[in-house]
Structures are given as C-alpha cells and as structure tokens.
Amino acid sequence: MIVGGFYGDEGKGKIASYLALKDSANLMVRGGVGPNAGHSVYWKGKTYKMRMLPSGFVNPECRLLIGPGVLLDPNIFLKEVTDLGAEHRAGVDPQCAIIEADHIERDRGSDYLKKKIATTGTGCGPCNVDRVARIAKLAKDVPQLKRYIVDVPLETNTAIDDGKNVILEGTQGTFLSLFHGTYPYVTSKDVTAGSIAADVGVGPKKIDDVLIVFKAYVTRVGGGPLAGEITEAEAAEKGWAEVATVTGRSRRAAPFDLNLAKRAVMLNGATQIAITKLDTVFPECENAKNFNDLSREAATFIEKIENSLKTPVTLLGIGPSVEEVIDRRKEL
Ligand code: IMP
Ligand code: MG
Secondary structure, three states: OEEEOOOOOOOHHHHHHHHHHHOOOOEEEEOOOOOOOOEEEEEOOEEEEEOOOOHHHHOOOOEEEEOOOOEEOHHHHHHHHHHHOOOOOEEEOOOOEEOOHHHHHHHHHOHHHHHHHOOOOOOHHHHHHHHHOOOOOEHHHOHHHHHHEOOHHHHHHHHHHOOOOEEEEOOOOHHHOOOOOOOOOOOOOOOOHHHHHHHHOOOHHHOOOOEEEEEOEEEEOOOOOOOOOEOHHHHHHHOOOOEOOOOOOEOEEEEOOHHHHHHHHHHHOOOEEEEEOHHHHOHHHOOOOOHHHOOHHHHHHHHHHHHHHOOOEEEEEOOOEOOOEEEOOOOO
C-alpha cells in the first residue's frame, strides 16, 4: 500500500508508477476520496495527470481497479480510459458513489467550502454528504459504466491469495484526513492506511507493507495551518514553487517537518518511507545512481529521517520521471 504522509502532492503517483513497473504489478487498486486527487506521472517524455485511474497504467500488464470506497466522476473516468486505451484493463466497483453535476455546483457554489476551506471544487465533499445520507447514485446504476463493473474486493483478495503482486494506491495525505488532519481544513474522508484498505475491501492483515511517501519539503493547497510556512518568493527562490494538478492554484510551501512525519508514520503504521524530490532540495544529487553517490548533506538528511522515525527510507526520488528513483529495498 502507498499512502501520503503530509498534505497530498507528495509524489505518490510517481512512486506508484515506478513500483508498478519495477515489481511487475498485476493489479493496482485505487483507494482514497475521488477525482480531487491529481497524480502527475512523467513517462516516456509525456505528462499524465491521473485523477481516477491508478498510476500503474504505465505497466501495460497491470489491471487498473477503483475500490468501492472511492467516489467516481464518470466523465473523468471515461476520458482517462479512452485517452490511455485502457478499456480492456480498467474496472470499477458497482458500489462506487457517483459524482453528479449538482455535487460540483454545491462544492463550487458554497462560500464556506470554496472560500474558507478552499476545496478542489470537484464535488467530492457534497457527494460524500449524499452518500452518508444514503441518497447517492452508485456506479451499478450508470449504463455507460456497465462494461467496467467488477467486484473489486473479490478480484483484489483473489489476486492476493494467488500470490500476485497487488498495490493499493492511496490518495491525498495524512493531514488532510477528516479524522486525523487539521480539521476543518481537511478532505471529506479519512485517508490513512486503515481507510485505504477499507476503500478497496482488503483486511489489514493482508497488507505486507505500508509505504509512506514524503516530499523533501512540505506543500499544501487551500486553507489551514502549515508549520514553518515560507513566502511565495522564498519558495520560488528555492525551486519549491509548485502549481496544483487539479486546480492550478499555487501550492504553499514549508521545509521538511520531522514532527509531522513522525506522527504520519504512527497513524499509518508505515513500514517503509519514500522521499521524493530529493534533487529539488539537493540539486547535486540529480545524477546519483545509488545512495553512496549522494552528497554528504543529502545522505545526512535521509539518515536523520531514518533515525528519528525508526523506519527505513527505501525509495528516493531524484528526478521527475518515473524511472528516476534510487531503490534501496535490497540493501536495507
Ligand atoms: P476537497 O477534498 O476537494 O473537499 O478539498 C479539501 C481540502 O483538501 C482542500 O484544502 C484541498 O486543497 C485538499 N485536497 C484534496 N485532495 C487533494 C489532493 O489530492 N492533493 C492536495 N490537496 C488536496
Ligand atoms: Mg496531487
């Protein structure tokens, strides 16, 4: 399982697509909230911004499923499937709740959601409200989705029992969780490891590893506290200025936060850590092939994280493209 450790946008999409290729994943299953997520994947010179389908699409052998806990926007899903030519390998659970035009209007038309919380405006919050009110439409009721409907928990558990390689892809980040985040500046659901498992219908004892993804600095979009926040000008100077995948807003930025990371490891029961964008903070590392090639400063940064969090840092992102990863899983 892959989860986000900060406020989303940690680089989960890149790590998920790397693992789908490297570990020859048979199945990747999306958990998390819905199309409020935007996973950027740079692959073979092209940029993909995935909002519904799992980032494992880069491996043509990988099945791409969406768990029942996830909210489905049929327009976005069908466009992604068509754009990728993934008709033969995409599947949606019949119980995914459906985002309709009215949900998007309620999200964008509410001063509270739009101005105060500064949501992504994708209809996720209002759709989860209707889901809890037991009035939401489900995927099984949408004719255009008929050919994609599969029992995702059954297919996922069967694949695990048959010894296949299965990756569960979480979205958002730990501190956007409705339960554990900076309420009310949070998303409309819990997004920690326990909930990602529930989203796809896999029991906790079947998860071998929880890989938590942190970026080498922290970003957040929308409202809410951000400890150590720097100004936009400072972020630009450091090369940390980012633009949000879904909304195009500027992301707020802060240095890596060890206390936040420690709590995220606890809340998710993380067994491994991935650090992305190491090359953005330590540009001298961009051509490193393994850990020994890192500068002293970068190596010290990683060692400090491992020592404080008592969890191995197994994957290091050193460039935007899917394959630009230092993989230490065999050494650690
Ligand atoms: P909502 O999930 O659209 O309701 O937005 C609630 C809060 O979560 C806002 O601060 C959003 O910016 C944030 N958020 C939701 N999904 C993501 C994501 O995938 N990446 C980063 N921020 C997100
Ligand atoms: Mg994102």
